[in-house]
Amino acid sequence: MREPSWRTDFPVATGDERMVTRRQFSRFLLLTSLGMFVGNLWILVRSRFRRATVYPELRVARVADVPVQGVKLFHYPGPDDPCLLIRTAEDTFVAYGQKCTHLSCAVLPKVAEGKLHCPCHEGWFAIDDGRVLQGPPPRPLPRVVLERRGEELFAVRIEGA
């Protein structure tokens, strides 16, 4: 009897195949389970021995440079980390990393609405503390801690980065 043409195209040698026994399968599952446990242990060790990151201080702006409800873009801690300085009231300044915690699109300030908007996937953050109000972002925006020294504002560290 002539072989079907698909057999020449896809020569599956069933006789050469090796069956996975139940014993082998259970061992594979156990090994994977051990891997997951080790992964969790690694996270635990990592969280216990985490060194506090030291951030450089950066002069961000003079108070007079940013009007009430005004926004200033700056980069902190590195040149590839865009951040937004927002003056929400006469004496209230907040600053956040501009990268959305979903897929790193740039968030846009909607100061009048008290929100920050990520236009890529309709993510919304509260301007007061950067928490997620709506949409797919899984975490709040990283908050830049500011210090006011006289008439100047300094970025001193980042929380939640």
Place this chain on the structure above:
Amino acid sequence: MKSRRRDAIDGALALLSVLLVVQMWLLTAALEADLAGHHEAALPGAVLSGLLFAACVALGLLAERVHARHD
């Protein structure tokens, strides 16, 4: 009798797979929480993962024992 033993092994393997899925979810949730700065979630995550691993070992041993009797 043989088929009952095989059913017991299959049941243990199915339960093992379910526990493994829970463990995978636990690992991703613990990592996500850790990256978000919630380091307090790491300890309960590790403890729970250890318990699930112990349950998996117990199920594996059970399957192995039934196997040994079968052999």
